[in-house]
Amino acid sequence: MPDGGDAVLDVRGLKTVFRTRGGEVHAVNSVSFHLKKGELLGVVGESGSGKSVTMMSLIGLLPSPPADVRAGTVMLGNRDLLKISPDELRDVRGAKIGFVFQDPMTSLNPVFTVGSQIMEPLIRHLGLTKDQARSRAIDLLELVGISDAANRLQSFPHQYSGGMRQRVMIAIALSCDPDVLIADEPTTALDVTIQAQILELVKGLRQKLGMAIIWITHDLGVIAGIADRVMVMYGGQVVEQAPVKELFAHPQHPYTRALLKTIPSLTGTRAARLQVIEGQPPIMMAEPASCPFCDRCAHVFDRCRRENPVRRGIDTRPVGYGHDVACHWTPEAAVA
Helix, strand or coil: CCCCCCEEEEEEEEEEEEEECCEEEEEEEEEEEEEECCCEEEEECCCCCCHHHHHHHHCCCCCCCCEEEEEEEEEECCEECCCCCHHHHHHHHHHCEEEECCCHHHHCCCCCCHHHHHHHHHHHHHCCCHHHHHHHHHHHHHHCCCCCHHHHCCCCHHHCCHHHHHHHHHHHHHCCCCCEEEEECCCCCCCHHHHHHHHHHHHHHHHHHCCEEEEEECCHHHHHHHCCEEEEEECCEEEEEEEHHHHHHCCCCHHHHHHHHCCCCEECCEECCCCCCCCCCCCCCCCCCCCCCHHHCCCCCHHHHHCCCCCEECCCCCCCCCCEECCCCCHHHHHC
């Protein structure tokens, strides 16, 4: 990757393994990417592709053991998050990087009021008094669209609906004005109407606050509507990344092309037959020596089984800043 001087977050060569009784699982394999200020990066892929593990590795949210972040750099400003102390990393979480988890009911503590959970990072990271933190907590609940905020501070998580709990999680993540917000499939457990409301909320907050966002999802339809750039992951590595319009118009990796074909669509008066990707994602018991997608790929050939492809640019922009893909096969070669 080129110099990441314009990036608020710059990740290079990240490797994470899990030590299990059956051996080591290589969950993240040399992942590199950057995030610019104000940008929304969509991260897509099937369950088990390494999306969440990658992002949790960045800020020390994986239990160790069994997790072991073995290599890489994670530069937030001029600090490598993989080299700072646990206390320093705790200060980064919440203050500089906010994290919104998939299930707010398991992320919020059921025995504390919503107000106390919003106020805690404000007191810890910003040094606010209790009264100042309460005032800020009210503002945050109003910011994420919760009415009667002053009274709702006294409510417990179970007294909120699923959509409102997710709004609370967003409020907590935003409480200290972080440089980066990581949202890990935050709308998956919500019904379609509430999903749409949360997406509109995030788009509005992004425009208002100008923060950089990493949005993890398996839903390409969501990504199409909110992302600036898309990173496709498979087998614990990045297989393709591109500006969102370019990725949808000209997907290069067979996995990306297969994912796009699984999106439900209507043609005429009949629904098109829903396509599936045959096979299962691999469990990486070693660093990949071949393409991790080769056993499921319609375009596989000998080189795919001998050599794990590295990302290559398909335009004049440097890898990581334009459209790049990790694949030996090319659509142009197939047509020729």
